[in-house]
Amino acid sequence: MSDREQLLSFGFSPERVDRALKATGGRGLQPALQFLEDDNKRIPSGQGSSQEQKAQSSTTEEKAPRSKGLREGVRGVVHPNTRLEIRLSTGEPSLSVTLPSTNTLRSVAEYVAEQYPDYDVDSITFMMQFPRKTYSRSDREKTLLGLGFTPSSVLIAMP
Structure with a gap:
């Protein structure tokens, strides 16, 4: 040819x-x-x-006849758990944890504070590298599923 x-x-x-x-x-x-x-x-x-x-x-x-949208007749997979890798801005070793997807961002802050007492639950700020986003205090009551962390995400925790 x-x-x-x-x-x-x-x-x-x-x-x-x-x-x-x-x-x-x-x-x-x-x-x-x-x-x-x-x-x-x-x-x-x-x-x-x-x-x-x-x-x-x-x-x-x-x-091709008109194709159906992704959402028509197709159900998304619901992940019951969220696997998080939490990198610490202070240089300590990263944390890996699997939590129920219904947990809130506040429960992640509590987990970090349990592991590293230098981090205060109320002052921890979370950030995601990609897409670049910093999560505010109002996001703390949102679920991990609602924030789009499911099935897995990498967060950066700043004290």
Whole structure:
């Protein structure tokens, strides 16, 4: 199978395939694919060739009937427990604990204070690295499930 045929089998339009092969001097499949990828980045979305857009939209409509959303008819998995790794900003060893998902963030603060008396239950601040978020006092009464920590999360505790 030639490079041109392979690129066409990937769904690229003949015009784009020919342009990629010409631009890369016929050096093979990889350079042509790289060119097409770079070319996609240069063309703002929605501004490709109109023939290609029409071809893609018509084949998409023909192939796949309207798909149902994720939430339609599918129940999410409910995790009864939450596994937390709690890193301490003071440099002490991390804590790993598994708690019921119905526990609150306050119970996590109490657990940290039990393990490390330097941490005061009322002044501990929790932070998450990714997505970057700092949890306030109002979050302390929310459940671990409600905060999105289930099934597992990594928190940073600051005294």
